[in-house]
Structure formats: structure tokens, C-alpha cells
Amino acid sequence: MNYKYYFFDFDYTLVNSEQGIVGCFLKTLAEYNIPAKPWDEIKLTIGMPMLDAITQVSGLTDPSKKQQFLLTYKKYANELMTPNTHFFPDTITTLNKLKEAGCTVAIISTKTRHRIEDKFKQDGCSHLIDFIIGSEDTTASKPDPQGINMALERTGAPHSDVLYVGDSLYDAGAAQNAGVDFAAVLTGNTPKQAFETYPTVQIMNKLSDLR
Incomplete structure (x- = not known):
């Protein structure tokens, strides 16, 4: 080498990890009653800083709301991320x-x-x-x-x-x-x-x- x-x-x-990441986003968007974006659009955020990805996927810009979204995302990640x-x-x-x-x-x-x-x-x-x-x-x-x-x-x-x-x-x-x-x-x-x-x-x- x-x-x-x-x-x-x-x-x-x-x-x-696309299935896990996009899946967690979709479940979190649904919990917050935010309209889901297409799978192919969400996957483009993979690799971005997480709070930036949240803004791009959810449209949220308020820091406290983004942090709350992140906590819910992590809840689903505990279940979905590693298996997917x-x-x-x-x-x-x-x-x-x-x-x-x-x-x-x-x-x-x-x-x-x-x-x-x-x-x-x-x-x-x-x-x-x-x-x-x-x-x-x-x-x-x-x-x-x-x-x-x-x-x-x-x-x-x-x-x-x-x-x-x-x-x-x-x-x-x-x-x-x-x-x-x-x-x-x-x-x-x-x-x-x-x-x-x-x-x-x-x-x-x-x-x-x-x-």
C-alpha cells in the first residue's frame, strides 16, 4: 500500500446506510406532520452535517426545533439504523x-x-x-x-x-x-x-x- x-x-x-438514514427521516417527518420529501432527495443529504441535513429535509430553521427533531430522529435510529x-x-x-x-x-x-x-x-x-x-x-x-x-x-x-x-x-x-x-x-x-x-x-x- x-x-x-x-x-x-x-x-x-x-x-x-441509505435505507436506515432515509427511513429515520421519513418516520420523524411523519411524527411532526411535515410533508415527506422524495427518497432520492433525502438521500442526497447523507454525509452532510446533521443539523444542515435536517433543515434541508424538514425546512426547519429554528435551532431549538431542529434539536427536537434530532432527538426524535435518534429515537428511530436506535431501532432502525444498524440493521439497515x-x-x-x-x-x-x-x-x-x-x-x-x-x-x-x-x-x-x-x-x-x-x-x-x-x-x-x-x-x-x-x-x-x-x-x-x-x-x-x-x-x-x-x-x-x-x-x-x-x-x-x-x-x-x-x-x-x-x-x-x-x-x-x-x-x-x-x-x-x-x-x-x-x-x-x-x-x-x-x-x-x-x-x-x-x-x-x-x-x-x-x-x-x-x-
Whole structure:
């Protein structure tokens, strides 16, 4: 492998969590009697900071109402999220390959850490991840580099030895702002041409293309 440290986004990078995320939004919208948006429109918010996604899906702008919406969303997420989150077919083999090569593997995501941990525990592969930095660990969302910077500080890794892998422009921006290399995977909603304006070292159709 070309790097010693591989940091990953989670949703649409390692897993397809669309069914869980959109399902939670639809149930929360129904509880608040807010008209539902189309599935394909809701899924475009995956990877956004959560409060921004809530505004886009629900139209709510008042901070207190958005926080209340988020609490209800989390209630449904406790039931729906992990069972409806699925690793992409080549995720586990790719992570295995990295660990066998002696690489440090971490996840830096706007999803809550415990949801990510639950998925890896459910599938019996927690050993493939050295650590996870989730939304509860940071005070700023991507493209702010805070999460990546925390991982750099935790590992002591030189910037040149780190690759951040993600599916969105939020991920690309975070890597650029942190001063580390970025690889894009086209398993999310962002088209190839959108990444070409960022200093990506690789644009992949699937995770197993990772170098």
C-alpha cells in the first residue's frame, strides 16, 4: 500500500446506510406532520452535517426545533439504523488487506461513534479498526479538518503518510484543509467530475481499487 495510515469516512464510503438514514427521516417527518420529501432527495443529504441535513429535509430553521427533531430522529435510529446499514461487498476484504499490510486504519465521520461501533460489532469485525472519531468527539463538522487533525495528533502520523478516503466534497474539503492526501470513492451521490476540482490522488469506482 502507498500509505501507512488510512482514515475513512463511513456512510457511502464503507457502508450503504441509505435505507436506515432515509427511513429515520421519513418516520420523524411523519411524527411532526411535515410533508415527506422524495427518497432520492433525502438521500442526497447523507454525509452532510446533521443539523444542515435536517433543515434541508424538514425546512426547519429554528435551532431549538431542529434539536427536537434530532432527538426524535435518534429515537428511530436506535431501532432502525444498524440493521439497515450494510457494508459494501469489498469493504471487509479491503480493510483486511490494509491491516495485513501493517497499516493503521481509522474512521472519521459525522455519524455518531457508537452507531459505527455497533455495526462493526454486529458483523464481528471490530478488530479491523484502530479507532473511530465520530460526531460526539468533535465540535466542528467536515469540511472543517478537526476530526482529521485529532487523528493526526492521536497517531503522531506525518501528513505525508496519511490518506483520507471519502465519497463527498465534505470529505475532500476536510482532507484538503488538514493537508493530507485524499482518495474519492464513487459509491455515494457525488459524481467523478465534482472531485476533479480537488487535489485527489485517486478517484475510485469501488473501495477495492484503493492503492
